[in-house]
Amino acid sequence: MHKAKYWRVLKDKTVQCQLCPRFCTIQPSHIGNCKTRKNIDGTLYATNYAKPVAVHIDPIEKKPLFHFLPSSTSFSIGTAGCNLHCKYCQNWQISQASPEDIPYYNILPEKIVEDALKNKCKSISYTYTEPNVFYEYVLDTAKIAKNKAVKNVLVTNAYINEKPASELYRYIDAANIDLKSFSDEFYKKICDASLEPVLKTIKLAKKKGVWIEITNLLIPTLNDSPDEIKQLCRWIADLDKNIPLHFSRFFPDYQMLNIQPTPVETLFKAYEIAKECGLRFVYIGNVISEKENTYCPKCGSLIIKRFGFSVLDIKIKNGKCNFCKEKIPGIWS
Secondary structure (H helix, E strand, O other), X not given: OEEOOOEEEOOOOOEEEOOOOOOOEEOOOOEOOOOOEEEEOOEEXXXXXXXXXXXXXXXHHHOOOOOEOOOOEEEEEEOXXXXXXXXXXXXXXXXXXOHHHOOOOOOOHHXXXXXHHHOOOOEEEEOOOOHHHHHHHHHHHHHHHXXXXXXXXXXXXXXXXXXXXXXXXXXXXXXXXXXXXXOHHHHHHHHOOOOXXXXXXXXXXXXXXXXXXXXXXXXXXXXXXXXXXXXXXXXXXXXXXXXXXXXXXXXXXXXXXXXXXXXXXXXXXXXXXHHHOOOOOEEEEOOOOHHHOEEOOOXXXXXXXXXXXXXXXXXXXXXXXXXXOOEOOOEOO
16 A cells, blocks of 8 residues: 555544545544545555556547547556446446546556557556556656656546646646536536536646546536536636647446447537537537538648547648648647
């Protein structure tokens, strides 16, 4: 185990974790809500440090990141645990588990970076579960990766406090942030969390210079009303119209097997709403369509053609559209 960061002693060896907005009070021999931080005799430890349960090489498009090193591969890791408890989680077998509950690998940060380089991955992605709860592991790995010219990617719920986020984001190049809903009621009922800290973190990441893309999973009857979609899109557009937004199709899983998959028509309607709100780059996920391509916002030319997680053609050079030379926001090399 590894000593945790961001906590304080209260009394009688009870500690308070200060990593995320839960501010868990943890008594000796107990663990926090995320199941990864344990109080041992008055000291808080990260029990999942260097214990990834998932290690894969993925296309960067799978994160999804569409404006970040397209067609490159990303060395992807995740540990057990999460600080949210979404009733529809697709990775619930590992996100809702304790590190000791499931098999894991022992891989130190140096080895992660070494393996990323050996496999010619341009980035390391902290993903599958919530990287905030393997914070110390992410931070140590990201520091080494940055020194080796390997980029760092977060796939995150953004449910983290400002101070730890500020420290970590100095080393993060890109993030896909899961903005689950624009309703605090949804966050409370479906995810056991709250909306405002997520919005604050998105703003902070942007301020820190992290390349941001946002994913919104549309769940029938819960967060797919035109009004809510419009609120979400307007908020993003007010922050930056160049932030790519991915609407993703829901499929039943975990504790929400009774809800049908998102109608494709809902996704296309959301796409139109986002465009009407001024967002320049909008995508639809979990559905094969032309809406997974990138078009130049100035001349309308097809500049990145995709099929699923594969890039078939790129018409961008030096960050500009090949046809009209419009600058296309993103990190391209």
